[in-house]
Amino acid sequence: MIDMLIKNGRIFDPGQKIDKIGDIALHRGYIISIGQNLEYEAEKTLNAKGFLVVPGLIDVHTHINWKGNYIGMPADLGCIPNGVTATIDAGSTGVSNYRGLLQYMDTCEVKTKMMLHASASGQIMSKQFAENIDPNVWNLDLFERAFAELKGRVIGLKLRVSKNVVKEMGLYPLKKALELAEHLETRVLIHPTDPPVSMSELSQYLRKDDVMCHMYHGEGNTILSDGKIPEELWKSRERGVIYDVSQGKGNFSITLAKEAINQGFLPDTISTDLNIENWNDPWDFSLLMTMSKLMALGMSLEQVIFRTTVTAAQMFGETGKLGVLKEGTPADISILDLANQKIIFRDKYNDSVEGKQILKPMATIIDGQLRYCSSDMLTER
Numbered sequence: 001m002i003d004m005l006i007k008n009g010r011i012f013d014p015g016q017k018i019d020k021i022g023d024i025a026l027h028r029g030y031i032i033s034i035g036q037n038l039e040y041e042a043e044k045t046l047n048a049k050g051f052l053v054v055p056g057l058i059d060v061h062t063h064i065n066w067k068g069n070y071i072g073m074p075a076d077l078g079c080i081p082n083g084v085t086a087t088i089d090a091g092s093t094g095v096s097n098y099r100g101l102l103q104y105m106d107t108c109e110v111k112t113k114m115m116l117h118a119s120a121s122g123q124i125m126s127k128q129f130a131e132n133i134d135p136n137v138w139n140l141d142l143f144e145r146a147f148a149e150l151k152g153r154v155i156g157l158k159l160r161v162s163k164n165v166v167k168e169m170g171l172y173p174l175k176k177a178l179e180l181a182e183h184l185e186t187r188v189l190i191h192p193t194d195p196p197v198s199m200s201e202l203s204q205y206l207r208k209d210d211v212m213c214h215m216y217h218g219e220g221n222t223i224l225s226d227g228k229i230p231e232e233l234w235k236s237r238e239r240g241v242i243y244d245v246s247q248g249k250g251n252f253s254i255t256l257a258k259e260a261i262n263q264g265f266l267p268d269t270i271s272t273d274l275n276i277e278n279w280n281d282p283w284d285f286s287l288l289m290t291m292s293k294l295m296a297l298g299m300s301l302e303q304v305i306f307r308t309t310v311t312a313a314q315m316f317g318e319t320g321k322l323g324v325l326k327e328g329t330p331a332d333i334s335i336l337d338l339a340n341q342k343i344i345f346r347d348k349y350n351d352s353v354e355g356k357q358i359l360k361p362m363a364t365i366i367d368g369q370l371r372y373c374s375s376d377m378l379t380e381r
Contacts, residue, residue: 048363
């Protein structure tokens with residue numbers, strides 16, 4: 001007898017170009033068989049008829065330092081009921097306080113990794129003051145120790161380069177962060193809302209696998225110059241710079257995103273920037289709602305699933321292990337309803353776009369264990 005059998009779902013894995021009706025058998029945490037009319041006796045059988053069965057979704061930008069700082073969101077509550085099986089904390093902590101987050105991550109059902117902030121205190125979300133990112137107070141020994149202790153759990157350095165954070169330092173913190181990242185052999189993720197220079201200039205400093213988050217922000221200098229995506233941004237993407245949505249409550253412009261998508265400047269990864277302030281907020285809400293919003297703005301179902309599975313797994317450091325439905329891989333699976341339903345998406349500028357479909361969470365499976373199940377899964381179909 002196997003642990004679980006998912007029956008009659010639309011198996012949808014863009015990374016493998018799979019789109020077919022079938023069954024998936026799970027046992028002892030792994031996918032053991034994918035096919036049609038599988039004959040297994042199972043402890044639990046899920047009828048996925050009419051629903052999408054996709055690789056477990058990965059949200060590569062959240063803040064999950066729950067009870068550790070002001071913005072921390074409870075990881076399991078924010079992720080699992082929304083189809084997310086793995087997530088990355090985007091720099092909530094630094095070298096002085098990451099161990100508390102690490103201990104919390106070890107208690108989570110959702111799979112977790114972290115970015116370490118360049119500031120020793122981590123990212124501070126306050127209108128009154130920001131984190132200290134002065135490179136003159138960085139301690140190289142502490143960074144080396146942290147990255148050694150966090151090997152396999154940390155995927156890069158986080159730095160905000162907004163004017164209100166860098167102030168008179170300009171690009172000096174970014175340049176030093178890139179030097180530090182070279183030494184630590186890691187990537188840099190930068191938060192660029194209202195940057196001190198153009199996004200074109202900013203992009204020139206970034207290397208392969210460095211991340212430009214909040215790519216569709218609408219504050220100050222943006223990715224549009226005279227209404228067009230500058231050549232420098234296209235070139236940065238060609239050399240491997242990653243552009244991530246990391247929507248957030250105030251870091252996304254519907255008008256700008258629509259124009260950029262129309263010009264073909266799509267995200268490499270899709271994420272939420274979920275934290276305690278925007279979790280369940282109409283502007284952000286969940287990864288599935290962010291994906292649905294991007295579909296309303298012109299992206300296809302295949303494109304949004306690909307960017308929350310295949311490319312997200314690459315950033316998570318688990319290519320071929322996560323973000324895929326394949327025999328022998330961990331049984332991380334999201335079952336979704338692609339519902340035909342009118343919805344109006346809005347942003348903080350009160351701009352809006354009408355969507356005709358919404359991705360809704362039906363079930364979330366992590367390592368073969370059913371961690372969330374909607375009552376809609378129980379109805380006869």
